[in-house]
Amino acid sequence: MNFQELRDLQPIARKKLDERLAGNPDVEIYGDGYRLSGDYFRRQTRVVLRNSDIIDPLNIEEYIAMDGYRALADILEKEISPANVVETMIEAKLRGRGGAGFPAGRKWKEAHDYDAERKYVICNADEGDPGAYMDRHILESDPHAVLEGMAIAAYAIGADYGYIYVRAEYPIAVKRLRAAIAQAEERKLLGDNILGTDFCFHLELRLGAGAFVCGEATAMIESIEGRRGMPRFKRHRTAHKGLFGMPTIVNNVETLANVAGIYRNGPEWFKSIGTAGSPGTKVFALVGKIAEPGLVEVPMGTPLREIIYNIGGGIKDNKKFKAVQTGGPSGGCIPEQFLDIQVDFDELVRIGSIMGSGGMVIMDEDDCMVDIARFFMEFSVEESCGKCTPCRIGNKRILELLNKIIHGDGRERDLDYLKELSLVIRDTSLCGLGQSATNPVLSTLKYFEDEYKAHAIDKKCPAGVCKALKHYYISDACVGCGLCMRNCPTNCISGEPRSKHTINQESCVQCGTCVNVCPVKAIHVE
Amino acid sequence: MCTGNEFLQPLEAFLADDKLTESDLIEILHFTQNHFGYIPDEAQLLIAKRLKIPTSRVYGVVTFYSYFTQVPKGDNQISICLGTACYIKGAQNVLNEFEKQLGISSGETTADRHFSINPTRCLGDCSKAPVVMVNDDIYSRVEPGDVSKILAKYRSDSQEAR
Numbered sequence: 282m283n284f285q286e287l288r289d290l291q292p293i294a295r296k297k298l299d300e301r302l303a304g305n306p307d308v309e310i311y312g313d314g315y316r317l318s319g320d321y322f323r324r325q326t327r328v329v330l331r332n333s334d335i336i337d338p339l340n341i342e343e344y345i346a347m348d349g350y351r352a353l354a355d356i357l358e359k360e361i362s363p364a365n366v367v368e369t370m371i372e373a374k375l376r377g378r379g380g381a382g383f384p385a386g387r388k389w390k391e392a393h394d395y396d397a398e399r400k401y402v403i404c405n406a407d408e409g410d411p412g413a414y415m416d417r418h419i420l421e422s423d424p425h426a427v428l429e430g431m432a433i434a435a436y437a438i439g440a441d442y443g444y445i446y447v448r449a450e451y452p453i454a455v456k457r458l459r460a461a462i463a464q465a466e467e468r469k470l471l472g473d474n475i476l477g478t479d480f481c482f483h484l485e486l487r488l489g490a491g492a493f494v495c496g497e498a499t500a501m502i503e504s505i506e507g508r509r510g511m512p513r514f515k516r517h518r519t520a521h522k523g524l525f526g527m528p529t530i531v532n533n534v535e536t537l538a539n540v541a542g543i544y545r546n547g548p549e550w551f552k553s554i555g556t557a558g559s560p561g562t563k564v565f566a567l568v569g570k571i572a573e574p575g576l577v578e579v580p581m582g583t584p585l586r587e588i589i590y591n592i593g594g595g596i597k598d599n600k601k602f603k604a605v606q607t608g609g610p611s612g613g614c615i616p617e618q619f620l621d622i623q624v625d626f627d628e629l630v631r632i633g634s635i636m637g638s639g640g641m642v643i644m645d646e647d648d649c650m651v652d653i654a655r656f657f658m659e660f661s662v663e664e665s666c667g668k669c670t671p672c673r674i675g676n677k678r679i680l681e682l683l684n685k686i687i688h689g690d691g692r693e694r695d696l697d698y699l700k701e702l703s704l705v706i707r708d709t710s711l712c713g714l715g716q717s718a719t720n721p722v723l724s725t726l727k728y729f730e731d732e733y734k735a736h737a738i739d740k741k742c743p744a745g746v747c748k749a750l751k752h753y754y755i756s757d758a759c760v761g762c763g764l765c766m767r768n769c770p771t772n773c774i775s776g777e778p779r780s781k782h783t784i785n786q787e788s789c790v791q792c793g794t795c796v797n798v799c800p801v802k803a804i805h806v807e
Numbered sequence: 808m809c810t811g812n813e814f815l816q817p818l819e820a821f822l823a824d825d826k827l828t829e830s831d832l833i834e835i836l837h838f839t840q841n842h843f844g845y846i847p848d849e850a851q852l853l854i855a856k857r858l859k860i861p862t863s864r865v866y867g868v869v870t871f872y873s874y875f876t877q878v879p880k881g882d883n884q885i886s887i888c889l890g891t892a893c894y895i896k897g898a899q900n901v902l903n904e905f906e907k908q909l910g911i912s913s914g915e916t917t918a919d920r921h922f923s924i925n926p927t928r929c930l931g932d933c934s935k936a937p938v939v940m941v942n943d944d945i946y947s948r949v950e951p952g953d954v955s956k957i958l959a960k961y962r963s964d965s966q967e968a969r
Contacts, residue, residue, distance in 0.1 A: 449837065449874055488837055490872030507832035508864075509871040525830075666871075770896045770936050792936070 282468045283477040284358045287350060294346035298336065308335055314347060324592045326554065327578050328562045329538045333422040338457050341464040344425040350470050352544035353432050357478050366437040366544075367393050373548035374560050375540070379405055379496070379533030380611065380637050381713065382559065382626035385540075391520035392438040392528040400440035401529040402431050404537055405501060406447040406454070409493040410609030411660065413640035415564040415576055416534035420447065420454035423538065424461035428471060428484065430537030433544060435482045438530060442483050446501050449488040458486055493610075493664035497712045498523075498531040500666065511668045512712035533638070535564060555581030559625035563636070569606075569643040570597045582623040585615070589643060600645040604728070608637025610657045610664075611717035613724025614650060633724040635717065649746035650729040651736050654721045655683040661718040672715030675706040679722060688749045691737035699733075700726055741807075748791040751806055755782050758803035765795035765804065817842055818850055822857045829858050832868055836875055844920065845879040881916045881923035883961045886940040888930040897950070898937035904951040908958060921962065 282290070302308055302315065309318040315335050316322055327333070336343035344350070356366060371386030392400060404427060408416040420427060431443050447455055462484050465471040473481045492510045494500045499513035502524045523529025539561060543551045552560045559581040565588065568574045572594030579588060585605060589595065596602050604614040613634035622628050626636050644653065658680045667673045682699050685691050703719035703726075710716045726733060735741045742750040755765075761779040766772075773789045776782030784795070784804075796804045821838050832854070839850050846869050855862040869875045887893075887902045902913060905924055909917050916923040930938050935947030939957065946957060 488834070489874075490833055490837070491874035492872050504833065505830060507828075507830045507858075507868070509867055511871075770893075 282470065284354055287345070287354050287476065290342065291345055291348065291351070294342040298343050298346040302335070321573060321575070321592065325578050326562050326580050328542055328554065329419065329426075329535055329564055330423075330576065330578050331542075332426065333418065336423065338422050338424055339460050341425060341461065341468065341470075344423070348545060349425055349541070350429055352541040353429050353436075353470070354476055356433065356436060356544060357476055357480060363393060363437050363439060366433065369544065369548055370437065370540075373543045373551045375536065375543060375551070376559055376561075376626060377533055378535035378539070378563065378638070380608070380635065382636060385532060385536055388520055388530050388532070389434065389437050391518055392440075392530045395521050395528045397528050399442065399525070399527045400435075400438050401524045401527055402435045402438070402440045402443040403498075403501065403505070403524065403529060403531040404431055404443070404445040405496060405498070405531050405533045406445055406451075407489045407496045407501060408448060408451075408534070408638060409496050409664075410611075410638050410640045412568050412606075412642045413566045413609060413638045415566055415639055417448075417451050417454050418576055419534050419538050419564075420451070421457055424454075424457050425465065426538045426541060427458075427534055428461055428465055430532075430540030431484065432471060432475070432482050433540050434530060434532060434537065436480055438528065440530075441481045442485075444485050444487050444505055444524075446487045446489060446495070446505060449490055455486065455488065462486070492666070493660075494666045494712070494714050497714060500712070501531060502529065509666070511666045512714075514711070535639075556623065556625045558627050563624070563639055565639045565641045567593045567641050567643070569641075570600065570645040570648070571595075571643045572597050581625040584621050584623055586620040588624070588641070589620070593643070596643065596645050600647065602643070603646055603648060604644045604650065606634075606642040606644060606653065606721070607640065608635040608717075608720070609640045610660045611635060611713065611720055612637045612640075613720045614644070614653065614728065615724075616728040633727055634720065647744055647746070649742055649744040650725040650732045651683065651687060651742075652744075652746045654725045655680065655687060657721040658683055658718070661714065665714065665718070669709075669711035669715060671706045671709040672711070672718060675702060675710075676715070676718050678702060679706070679719060683722070686733065686736045687742075687747045689736075689740045689747075693734070693738055695737055696726065696730075696733050745806055751791050752786060753784050753789060753791065753793075753795065753804055753806055755784060756803050756805060757781060758801050760801055760803070762800060764798045764800065768794050768798045770794060812849065815849055815853055818853060822854070827858070829860055832858060832860075832865065833872070836865075836869060836872075840875055843879075845876045848877070878914075879916045879920055881920050883922050884925055884942055885922055886925045886927040886930070887913075888927050888936070888938040888940070890930065890936075893930075893937040896936040900951050901937055901939065901949050901954065904954040905958075908954055922958070 307318060308315045317334060332347055367389045370389055375385045376382040377385055406416055406420060435443055469476055471482055471484055487505050489495055495504045495510040497512050498519050500510040504510040505524060519529050521528055555561045562578050562580050564576055564578045567577050577588060577592050602617055604616050606614050607629060615634055619632050629636050662676050662680050665672045665676055679702060682695055686695060703722050706719050707716055732743055735743050740750055759781040763778060766774040766782060770792060771788050771790050773785040774782050818839055835854055839846050851865045852862055855865045887898055889898055906912055909922055911917055913924045930940060937949050939946045939949045941961060
C-alpha cells in the first residue's frame with residue numbers, strides 16, 4: 282500500500298463499517314464517529330478507547346476506516362523531520378501513563394539526540410497491578426492504535442526495531458497483536474519500506490513469564506535480553522544505553538495509544554483536554570465495592586467523587602465509602618476527605634498516593650485498612666527480585682510487623698517502627714518497586730492511624746476482618762438447642778441442654794459456623 | 808546438534824533455527840514448558856549448550872520467573888485444605904488417603920501426569936470443612952471414604968479428553 286491507496290481505502294472501509302454498525306443498539310453516532318450507547322459511556326470522554334468495542338480488532342480496515350494510520354502516513358508523506366515530530370510530542374506534554382508520569386516527549390528527545398547505530402522502541406505491556414486491566418483491554422480491542430503509536434515513536438527517535446513485552450497471562454491480547462502485526466506488515470504499514478518510503482520498522486512480541494518487577498524499564502530490558510528480570514543500576518539513561526546497550530525508549534500501552542491522536546488532531550487539541558500539568562485523558566479500572574465496575578476514561582482533573590458516584594454509580598449495596606486505593610501495590614489509600622480533589626499525576630502524589638497504571642479499588646466500611654496494607658505488602662514481598670537489600674529484607678520485615686499487629690501481638694511502638702522502616706525502604710531501594718512498595722503502609726498509617734491503634738493497642742479490628750482479633754460470644758438469647766455445639770469443628774462450645782451455651786475462646790478458630798447454624802441469632806462477633 | 812534422545816527431539820528441532828540467540832532464552836523456555844508441561848533438567852542442559860551460555864544462567868532464569876516450573880504438573884490439580892478448621896475435622900486423613908490411592912506425596916505428580924497434589928493453606932470455606940478442591944470444583948465435608956469416588960470422576964474425564 283502507498284499513500285494514495287491508503288487515502289482511497291479509508292472512505293470505502295468507512296462505508297463498510299457504517300453498514301455493519303447500522304442498527305446496532307450498542308453504538309450510537311457521536312460527532313463524525315461512534316461511541317458506545319448508555320449513560321455509563323456518555324459520561325466519559327473516550328479518546329484512547331474511542332474504537333474500543335466498536336471496531337473489529339482483527340480487521341485492520343475497520344481501524345483505517347476510523348482514520349487509523351493517517352497520522353503515520355501524514356508524517357511520512359509530508360516528510361516532517363524526526364526532530365519536529367519529537368517537538369510536537371514535547372509541546373503536547375503527554376505524560377507516561379504507566380505510573381510515574383514522565384513526559385514522553387523528553388524521553389523521545391533524549392533518544393533522538395543520542396547518536397547510535399541502532400535504536401529501539403519497547404512497548405511496556407507487562408501490566409501486573411492487581412485490579413488494573415486497561416492495557417489488556419486496549420491491546421485486545423484496538424491493537425493497531427498501539428502499533429501506529431510505536432511506528433511514530435520509532436520514526437521520531439530513528440529506531441528500526443521494536444518489541445512489545447506482553448504478559449503470558451494475556452493469551453487473547455497476544456493473539457490479536459500477532460494478527461494485527463501480520464495485517465499491518467501485509468499492507469506495508471509495518472516492516473520494510475513503510476508506505477513505499479525509506480522508513481523501516483520491525484516489531485516483535487516478547488512474552489513475560491510472571492514477574493511483576495519486569496514492568497520496570499531496565500528489568501524489562503534485562504528480560505528481553507534473556508536474563509533474570511532484575512533492574513539495573515541507573516548509571517545510564519535507557520534513552521542513551523538501553524536494550525543491547527543502544528538508545529531505547531520504553532513507553533506504556535496507554536501512552537502509545539495516545540500518540541496517533543495527538544498527531545491527527547494536533548497538540549493544541551490534546552492540551553484542551555485535562556489539566557495544565559497533565560493534559561489528556563486517563564483510563565481507570567474502577568473495581569472493588571463499586572456499583573458499576575468497569576473501565577472509565579475521563580479527562581485528567583476529574584474529581585474522584587464524580588468518577589465514583591456519577592459514573593460508577595456509588596458504593597455497592599449502599600454501604601459507607603471508606604477509601605479508594607489507586608496505583609496498585611505502589612500506590613496508597615485515599616480517604617473520604619479527598620474525594621473532591623482533581624485526579625491528575627501531581628495531585629495524587631501530593632496526597633501520598635500515585636496515579637500508577639490507573640487501578641482504582643473502592644473500599645467500604647467492611648474493609649480493614651491494616652489488612653489491605655498487609656495484602657499489598659505480601660504481593661510486593663513475593664515480587665521483589667531480591668537484588669537490593671532494602672526491598673528484599675525491609676519489605677519482609679514490614680510484612681512480619683503487619684502480621685504481628687493483625688494477629689493481636691502488636692504494640693504501640695511497632696507503629697513508629699513501621700513508619701520509620703517504610704521511609705528507609707522508600708529512600709534507599711534501587712528501583713520503583715522498592716521505592717513505592719511501602720506506599721500502601723505509609724498512606725494507611727497517615728489517614729487510618731486509628732485503625733492501626735485499635736489493632737495494636739486495643740486488640741480490636743473495627744471492620745471485623747482480622748480473625749485473630751475477632752471474638753464470638755453467645756448472648757442471653759440462646760435457647761440451648763445445642764446446634765452450634767454439634768456443628769463446631771473444634772468442639773469449643775459447651776453447655777447443658779436448654780441453658781445458655783458458652784464458647785471457649787482458647788480453642789475457637791473463628792470459622793463462623795456457629796453463627797450460620799444458630800436458629801435464634803444469639804451468636805455475635807466483636 | 809543431536810543428543811539421540813527421543814524425548815528431547817521436539818526441543819532439538821525448535822533449537823535448530825540458527826537465528827536464535829541468547830535474547831531468545833525466555834521464548835525457548837516458553838516453548839519447552841508448553842511442550843513438556845514443565846522444564847526438565849535435560850532440556851536446560853541442551854538449551855545452555857545451544858546458546859553457548861552456562862547452564863547456571865538458564866537455571867537462574869527458570870527459577871526467577873514464576874511462570875516456569877521444573878516439576879511436572881498433572882492434568883488435574885488436587886488441593887486439600889489444611890487450614891485449622893479442616894485440619895481438626897480430619898483433612899490430614901483425607902490427604903493421606905489421596906496420597907495412598909495415587910501413590911504420591913503432597914507436591915508431587917503421578918507418573919501418568921493425570922493428577923498433582925498441591926499443599927494448600929486455608930481455602931476460606933471453613934464452615935464446610937474439610938474442603939477439597941479439584942481444578943475449580945469444590946468438595947465439602949470430605950471423608951477418606953469419598954476419595955476413590957472423587958478420583959474416579961477425573962480419571963474418566965481426562966481419559967475422554969485424550
